[in-house]
Every structure is written in structure tokens, then in C-alpha cells.
Amino acid sequence: MTDNMLLGQAGVYFVAGELSRRGYIALVTTRNTKSYDILAYNPAAKRNLQLQIKSTKQRHKDSDNDDYIVLTTNQDALEEKLQSIESYHVFVYFPKGGHPRYFVTPPKELQDIVREAWNDYIEHTKHRKGIEDIKKAQNPIGPWIGQLKKYENRWDLLET
16 A cells, blocks of 8 residues: 555545544545445434545645645546545545644535636646646646635534
């Protein structure tokens, strides 16, 4: 198993533990389950949830610049790919020498965040190729910590 796979698994289990601590019944799925990593049930609200977990570790001195990959797309397929984001996402951030941080995002809000990340990537990143070539190429895209700060520890969003 690669370090990234282990990091991803750690994130899934940390989230499952946090959900259990908050009164949810959390079931971790197998690695090849498409679209979600955890099935969760809230007995108090009688509500089922499917959660996608994304994990990353600190790579930059300023953690706001660390990012996640949510999807890979080009300009033409962007909107279709964004519509495929249907489950809540919990982003787990492992800072150097610290405790995990959790960012809980509803699907519609995540679509807007990823759209913003794409536009920022196209407009503000220095590219070796021309902008039209970049728009046609498959590019990994997702939010960075700075975009997710308002979702930190927002477990309450799972109940809306």
C-alpha cells in the first residue's frame, strides 16, 4: 500500500470514529465502492448519509495552500462532473505534529467551491502551455484549505 492510500484510509477511520463519537452508526465501505467511503445513520434524526472522505497532509508552510483533488476534468466536462458530486464530503487534514482537522461540506456548496477552484486555476496559475490547451486537457482540481475554513468542524451540516 502506498503512503497516500494509507493516509486516505486513516482519514476514513478518523471520520468514522468522529461520527460514532457524535452518535452516528458509521459503516466503512470497501475501497472500491464508488462515490462514498462511509455509510452513516443518525438514529436521532432517522437519517442515512453517504460520505466521501478526502485526506491530505501538510505540504506547505502555509497550510491554507494545501489542497485536495475532488475530480479530474477539462473545461467542457466541468459542469457535468460537478453535478456528479452528490454526497457530503469530509476533508481530513493532517498537519505536521498536530491533530486531524475536519472540513464538512454539503454537495451543492462543494460544487461551487470546486468551480471557483477551477476558475482560479485557469485564470491565475502560470501555465507552460496556452490557456486553450489547458482548458482542453484533463486537470485534477479541488479545494485548498483556505477555501474550506468556514466548514471546519461543521458536523452540524450533516443534519440539514
